[in-house]
Amino acid sequence: MKTDCFSILDLMLHTASRVEETARLVDQDEAARFLDEVISAKRIYVVGAGRSGLVAKAFAMRLMHLGFESYVVGETITPAFTGGDLLAAFSGSGETKSVVETCEIAHDLGGRIALVTATPESSIGRIADTVVTLGENHLRRPDVPHDFEVRQLTGQYRSASATATTPAETIFETAALVFADAIVAALMEVRHCTLDEIKGRWANVQ
Template sequence: MCGCEIPHVKDSMRLMIEEVASLIDKMSDEKTEEFLSELVKDRTIYVAGAGRSGLIGRAFAMRLMHLGLDSYVVGETVTPAMEKGDLVILFSGSGETNSVVDIAETAKSLGGFICLITSREKSRISDIADCKIVLPSKPPNDTEWPNTFEVRQLTGGYKSLSLPLAPLGTLFETSAMIFSDAVVASLMEMKHCGIEDVIGRLSNIQ
């Protein structure tokens, strides 16, 4: 043991719950309904993100598959070629991560319809996106760490876009996970999809 005072985990959990609850009230109902309407259209869905945001995206793609939607993670070996009109969902707190910006630009050039889940109203990906879900959080000052995700990872300066839980805060990732699970619940109602339907699509060879 280091001899230092151990912070109370439950207090941190309560703080995160309060922050997410406050964030929910600031979200746009109109944009959320638009996002849902795009998800139920008959087309292939591609999901991408970097780092922990990318992990949230992968979980979302899996849940969409469980609902019977044709969903894939960008970069996987079994992901098929995108066609014009397909849906591309990008998870990026900053909206500035170079690798995700590249995906957005490529998808746009191929005629994809881009939905961005982010914490910033304005960003490079936001300028490209056709649909945008903003999970608002106050980011650290830009002078505190390099702008790109890749540089932050390499220099050990990674921070989520959240205060006061920085430097290892998780407000965007946590709210993005809760949002994506809530979307799945809404889709189950819209598609009249029961738990039996989901169970039938769970992996059975692992």
């Protein structure tokens, strides 16, 4: 049955153009500092909630493929965080309670915090050592809770991106995934990783 809707191709191209617009506005100094934080860290931990959490997990997996010691906060095998470790946080609002609390703990433990966000002036942004700004946060309406968990429970989930013609558009999460993959590509160059090395770390029992 044919459904009347926007052209899927047009929606894909629209989303791609929005991500490109976001990418062109990324501060290259911020991106370079994020890269330096990853390279100099003893271990890299990642944290995020919802779709941002999935981006964080994908980033941790890619880092492992490159030979970094990376962990996802909240997993059962994640070891204790210590000074010298880096916490890479992905949060469009920078206010999600669980992510804020994790960052505060990491900060108190003497670790480094690198935040990827749409809201650099957020609670996490104020304590982060490095902040990469992707797009602009539009979760500023007083009737929309900033806390991800509250939005999920009350059915008020909105992406930290502008509303456009695309239903449920999530430019921040998509741009964050592209940014994370760009960091991985840069790390491959810095560490002179070969495809054979990376393939040797791909999961073979799952």
